[in-house]
Amino acid sequence: xxxxxxxxxxxxxxxxxxxxxxxxxxxxxxxxxxxxxxxxxxxxxxxxxxxxxxxxxxxxxxxxxxxxxxxxxxxxxxxxxxxxxxxxxxxxxxxxxxxxxxxxxxxxxxxxxxxxxxxxxxxxxxxxxxxxxxxxxxxxxxxxxxxxxxxxxxxxxxxxxxxxxxxxxxxxxxxxxxxxxxxxxxxxxxxxxxxxxxxxxxxxxxxxxxxxxxxxxxxxxxxxxxxxxxxxxxxxxxxxxxxxxxxxxxxxxxxxxxxxxxxxxxxxxxxxxxxxxxxxxxxxxxxxxxxxxxxxxxxxxxxxxxxxxxxxxxxxxxxxxxxxxxxxxxxxxxxxxxxxxxxxxxxxxxxxxxxxxxxxxxxxxxxxxxxxxxxxxxxxxxxxxxxxxxxxxxxxxxxxxxxxxxxxxxxxxxxxxxxxxxxxxxxxxxxxxxxxxxxxxxxxxxxxxxxxxxxxxxxxxxxxxxxxx
Numbered sequence: 207x208x209x210x211x212x213x214x215x216x217x218x219x220x221x222x223x224x225x226x227x228x229x230x231x232x233x234x235x236x237x238x239x240x241x242x243x244x245x246x247x248x249x250x251x252x253x254x255x256x257x258x259x260x261x262x263x264x265x266x267x268x269x270x271x272x273x274x275x276x277x278x279x280x281x282x283x284x285x286x287x288x289x290x291x292x293x294x295x296x297x298x299x300x301x302x303x304x305x306x307x308x309x310x311x312x313x314x315x316x317x318x319x320x321x322x323x324x325x326x327x328x329x330x331x332x333x334x335x336x337x338x339x340x341x342x343x344x345x346x347x348x349x350x351x352x353x354x355x356x357x358x359x360x361x362x363x364x365x366x367x368x369x370x371x372x373x374x375x376x377x378x379x380x381x382x383x384x385x386x387x388x389x390x391x392x393x394x395x396x397x398x399x400x401x402x403x404x405x406x407x408x409x410x411x412x413x414x415x416x417x418x419x420x421x422x423x424x425x426x427x428x429x430x431x432x433x434x435x436x437x438x439x440x441x442x443x444x445x446x447x448x449x450x451x452x453x454x455x456x457x458x459x460x461x462x463x464x465x466x467x468x469x470x471x472x473x474x475x476x477x478x479x480x481x482x483x484x485x486x487x488x489x490x491x492x493x494x495x496x497x498x499x500x501x502x503x504x505x506x507x508x509x510x511x512x513x514x515x516x517x518x519x520x521x522x523x524x525x526x527x528x529x530x531x532x533x534x535x536x537x538x539x540x541x542x543x544x545x546x547x548x549x550x551x552x553x554x555x556x557x558x559x560x561x562x563x564x565x566x567x568x569x570x571x572x573x574x575x576x577x578x579x580x581x582x583x584x585x586x587x588x589x590x591x592x593x594x595x596x597x598x599x600x601x602x603x604x605x606x607x608x609x610x611x612x613x614x615x616x617x618x619x620x621x622x623x624x625x626x627x628x629x630x631x632x633x634x635x636x637x638x639x640x641x642x643x644x645x646x647x648x649x650x651x652x653x654x655x656x657x658x659x660x661x662x663x664x665x666x667x668x669x670x671x672x673x674x675x
Contacts, residue, residue, distance in 0.1 A: 375432020617641025
């Protein structure tokens with residue numbers, strides 16, 4: 207009885223969370239960095255210095271690294287020609303990864319998860335904002351940077367002061383120098399876990415040896431003006447990772463090196479996004495059109511928008527709006543169509559009209575969001591990234607094409623159904639089409655559908671020979 211009550215209670219809690227939201231537009235939008243470096247176009251990235259420590263010996267293939275770190279704090283010149291110098295090159299590796307991130311034109315855009323719990327095949331992510339990109343800086347080539355540092359008898363690591371940064375910057379013709387350090391800490395703890403198993407119909411309890419490995423990584427970055435020596439900005443990224451392994455379980459602990467590099471990979475976009483724009487996936491839920499005479503077209507528009515066919519979706523919503531100018535749901539959806547392409551002023555106007563007709567939290571949130579986006583667009587423009595205004599071309603022909611439905615011929619593919627030149631069964635037969643085939647409807651005249659055929663041709667088919675899709 208108790209288990210049944212528990213099950214029913216869980217279902218009561220779970221069922222509301224399974225309520226499916228209405229259709230959504232998912233796309234990547236450009237975000238400005240936290241620190242806008244106005245006037246900075248060309249930068250130099252120094253190798254970050256490295257410091258590390260351990261709370262104890264590390265077994266297996268990382269023991270040698272652990273002993274080196276225990277002997278002294280690692281703070282070495284990365285890229286030195288001295289082969290006898292002990293170096294742990296996490297700082298050098300991080301600066302290389304940071305450069306790679308900063309030169310990516312679409313940083314942040316990735317595959318979108320699909321299916322139940324995101325377990326589907328996924329689909330390619332895309333942005334609808336024209337003219338946007340993330341690689342806003344020209345970065346000095348490493349060979350040129352090393353040449354200048356060698357001439358000045360300086361290290362490639364980030365251990366240079368503001369005056370040296372100015373000197374390097376002037377020689378390289380950059381406006382800013384990025385430097386910093388990577389600090390890591392790792393620790394292994396031994397512990398025991400209880401195991402219970404049956405042997406000779408008796409429960410036997412035993413303890414097994416286990417090891418828990420923890421890694422903490424902190425990356426600090428500074429941006430120095432090469433013109434004034436002032437710090438233009440500073441930030442840090444902290445990442446940690448913990449893994450456990452017991453002697454009765456298959457496999458082994460990942461090495462300290464693997465875990466540190468995993469943390470560094472997660473830290474790279476955090477530092478890059480601090481100084482350069484990046485794309486972020488956003489989801490815009492559409493409003494359902496409930497007015498009966500517009501409901502069918504509203505569903506079609508939402509389906510098109512969900513597939514990111516924004517131009518066609520906009521045309522349908524606009525056609526509904528022209529017939530029903532006091533429909534807050536269609537106003538809101540027109541706002542979404544404009545927002546996803548970066549027409550923030552137009553989006554704000556539609557959202558405000560929707561909110562005046564129907565004061566809802568979602569409408570108010572959309573207004574605040576677009577106000578913030580307008581400020582974002584100004585910040586991006588100061589970095590040389592201007593979102594191109596999207597032109598929705600509204601013509602009678604385009605609207606008719608967008609609102610056109612589909613019909614499917616009855617019967618099988620072996621059947622042949624006559625398509626006529628006019629909406630008249632006694633007119634000339636243009637062609638005969640197979641059954642079980644879908645066609646786009648241009649328009650309907652009484653009992654006849656004008657459909658699009660192969661080769662750009664058109665013809666009329668009787669309603670009794672098709673079914674609407």
